[in-house]
Amino acid sequence: MKPIIALDADGVLLDYHQSYRLAWHRAFGVLPAIRDPLAYWPIDRWEVQRLAGEKLDQFRTCFDQEFWSTIPAISGAVDACIRLRDAGFDLVCVSAVEEKHKSARLQNLRDCGFPIECVVATDSANSGMSPKAAALKALRPIAFVDDFLPxxxxxxxxxxxxxxxxxxxxxxxxxxxxxxxxxxxEDLAGFATWWLARAPL
Known part of the structure; x- marks a missing residue:
């Protein structure tokens, strides 16, 4: 078996920021302008309002199969994965996404050109331990890349x-x-370059 590298999706492989903006447009017919290009969270990045009640429900309906299957790749991420694959590593996406969206996530990755054939869906709760810990224990990768410290x-x-x-x-x-x-x-491309320089097979 080849050694496995586990990769988070949103923020590592895929540009959730851009799809959030498009989901807002689908829900309300307005394409938000950028507020802060250095914001970590999309609600701070775009000129949008915090929602509640019916408006929030309306927005949430846009996070459907179409949303989860059409998120664009982060610049350089596909190439980084190809370099890791070509160096002899198997890549698995470990994502805090609902099980019902797992197939859409995998199709999204394939459509973007990622050499990834497996998605592990986990809970997204943050209760003191990573919701991905159990999956990673079972998967036993040599490395795991995420953009969310908790x-x-x-x-x-x-x-x-x-x-x-x-x-x-x-x-x-x-x-x-x-x-x-x-x-x-800084990004997955930076990790791939660093990893391949220090840990060749």
């Missing part, structure tokens, strides 16, 4: 935990818990 909590220590820092404003990827990360990178 999702490194409780994963097996023998797995190399790589953190993608991305946009800094409002980021949760700060503070003393950075010690949970064995390495930190």
């Amino acid at each position: 999702y490194l909590r409780g994963i097996p220590s023998e797995i190399h935990a790589a953190l993608v820092l991305r946009e800094p404003n409002g980021s949760p990827n700060v503070g003393t818990e950075q010690k949970l990360a064995h390495s930190m990178h």
